[in-house]
Amino acid sequence: MSELITILYIVAFALFIHGLAGLTGPRTAVRGNLTAGIGMLIAVVATLLTPGMRNWWLIALGLVIGTVVGVPAARRVKMTAVPQMVALFNGVGGGAVALISWVEFRHSQGYATVAEYVTVTSLFAAIVGSVSFWGSLIAFGKLQEILPGRPIGLGRGQQPVNLMLLVAAVGCAVAIGLGVNRGSELLIVALLAASAVLGVMVVLPIGGADMPVVISLLNALTGLSAAATGLALDNTVMIVAGMIVGASGTILTNLMAKAMNRSVPAIVAGGFGGTDAAAGPGGGPTDQTVRQTSAADAAIQMAYASQVVVVPGYGMAVAQAQHAVREMAGLLEERGVEVKHAIHPVAGRMPGHMNVLLAEADVPYKQLKEMDEINGEFGRTDVVLVIGANDVTNPAARSNPSSPIYGMPILNVDHAQSVIVLKRSMNPGFAGIENELYYDRKTAMLFGDAKSSVAEITEELKVL
Structure with missing residues (x-):
C-alpha cells in the first residue's frame, strides 16, 4: 500500500507541474487547470489510502460540504466577482x-x-x-x-x-x-x-x-x-x-x-x-474641461483608421462589455482595420483579469498584447479606445513626481493620434487620483455604461 501511495503521489506531482506549465498561456490554460485538478484528485485518493485513516464519516461530511458550497459558487460567480x-x-x-x-x-x-x-x-x-x-x-x-x-x-x-x-x-x-x-x-x-x-x-x-x-x-x-x-x-x-x-x-x-x-x-x-476619493466637482478639477463625443463620431473615427487599440480595464468588467467589444472588433476587421487589445499587468482587480474576460468572449489570442509589446505601437495607432482603464493610462505616472503613481509603467495611449475614453463619470480609479489623459486635447469622453456605449458604436458601424 505504501508503494502504491508513493506512485500516486509522484503522478500527482507530475500533473501539478504539467498543469502549472499550461497556465502560462491562454491557449493552454483550461487544459492546465483540468490537468492540475486531476492531479489533486489523485493526491486526495492517495491520502485517503494511508493506513490508519479514521473518522470516515467526518471526511465524507467535509467532502460533501465542500462540494455543495464550492461547485455552485464557482459555476454561478460572475466574471466581475x-x-x-x-x-x-x-x-x-x-x-x-x-x-x-x-x-x-x-x-x-x-x-x-x-x-x-x-x-x-x-x-x-x-x-x-x-x-x-x-x-x-x-x-x-x-x-x-x-x-x-x-x-x-x-x-x-x-x-x-x-x-x-x-x-x-x-x-x-x-x-x-x-x-x-x-x-x-x-x-x-x-x-x-x-x-x-x-x-x-x-x-x-x-x-x-x-x-x-x-x-x-x-x-x-x-x-x-x-x-x-x-x-x-x-x-x-x-x-x-x-x-x-x-x-x-x-x-x-x-x-x-x-x-x-x-x-x-x-x-x-x-x-x-x-x-x-473626491476630486472636485464631478470628480474633475475645476479649472479644466473635457471634450465629449458621441457613438457616431467614435464609429467614424475607428471605421476609417488603419489600426485601433482597445485598452480594457475594470470598467469593461463591471459592464460585462467583453462580448460587445468582440462584436465591435469583428466589424472593424471586416472593414480592414487592424484591431489589437493592450493588456496592462495590473488592469482590473486581479492578475490576468482582462485576459480572462477577453478569452471568455473568444477574442483571438494573437490580438492580446502585453504592455511591453504594445507600448511601441501607440505612436502609429490612429485610435485608442479606453474602456474604464484609469490608473494604467494616466500620464501623471511619467510626468508628475508628486503623483502617488509616479514611476509606475503605464500604457502609452497618449502617444496615439486620437483617444476615446468610455466611462460612466469623471470619478477617479482605484488610486483615487485624476487622470491627466482625460484633459488632453486629443482625448474625447463618451460617458455611459461601457456595454451600452460599445453597442451603440457597433450599431453605428453597421450603417456606415
Missing part, C-alpha cells in the same frame, strides 16, 4: 492550515510528543495561515465593496501596532516551543488571535489600487503555510503542492509589484488608492 472569489477561496486554505496546527497542538499535548521540527513548522503554519485567512477576508470585503476600497489605518501608529502584533504572535510561538505552561490552549489561542488581528491590520490600510498584488501575496503565504504543514504531517503532497503555490505566488507578486514600480514592503506598509 472572480477576484473576490479567488481571495475568499485562498483564505479558506490558510484558515484550514491554521486549524490543522491547532489540532496537532491538542493531539500532541502542546507538541510535547513530536519532534522539534514538527513544532517549528506547525507554529509557523499557524501564524502564516491565520494571517492569510483573515487578510484574505478583508481583501474579499474590499473587492466586494462590503468595506471601503480606500486605505483604512492608524496613520503613523499603523506599523508599530503591526510590529507589536507580530512580536506577540512570535512570542507565543516561542513560549509554546519552550514548553511554557505545557498543554494549555491559552497560548495557541493567543497566537492565532494575534495573527488574525495582524492579518486584518496589514490588509486594511492597503488601497484598492494594490489589490492585485495583495491577492497574489496572500496566495503565496497560503502556499508556504501549507508546505510547512506538510512537513509537520509528513505529507509529501502537501509539501510539493504548497511549495509550487508559494513559489508561483511569490514570482507573480514580484511581477505585479514591478508592473506598478512599487516594492512589496512598501505595499504592505500601506498602499494607496480608494474608490471613494
